[in-house]
Amino acid sequence: EPEVTQTPSHQVTQMGQEVILRCVPISNHLYFYWYRQILGQKVEFLVSFYNNEISEKSEIFDDQFSVERPDGSNFTLKIRSTKLEDSAMYFCASSGARGAETQYFGPGTRLLVL
């Protein structure tokens, strides 16, 4: 069964550093998403991406965040200058179409900002 994969599984960084989280969506999917989940809290939507541009973004997705699909397979989330409160699990998801077709989530990257 096709899967969404994410790398790295864990990342530790110093406050103020840039991090790039990588995702490989399911190969024939066209819509891509990032979510985060702070430890013990709810899964929160960050951004959706289609046709090489952002479709929607939440209030969390401020100027420190950016997304990119640099090639035909990868989808990345960049945090330019990490803050302590960025520590969380970050999940990538993809779907084949909008509307009824569901999202499939990756295993997540655990980001720890010190």
Added chain:
Amino acid sequence: LAKTTQPISMDSYEGQEVNITCSHNNIATNDYITWYQQFPSQGPRFIIQGYKTKVTNEVASLFIPADRKSSTLSLPRVSLSDTAVYYCLVGLWSSASKIIFGSGTRLSIRP
């Protein structure tokens, strides 16, 4: 936003059928109902999705009454490995920002 309400927690035993009900009184005409399962430190895993009546797959069944203001996820013959958090989500993935992951239902299965 289609707000959902589901029990915070449920307990059951191996081999039992578990039914988790979710209410979504302000569901919109085009909204779908999707259930996910999440284990600690893992991504949400799709279980089942439906629009109306009953949907069944190899993992679960989803019952949706005619008014669509609630739905029930049914897990047949649960095992210890079904211990997880279960989320009921309502909406269209074309507006993913409006699909809210609530606190979910923490299901604990005992031997």
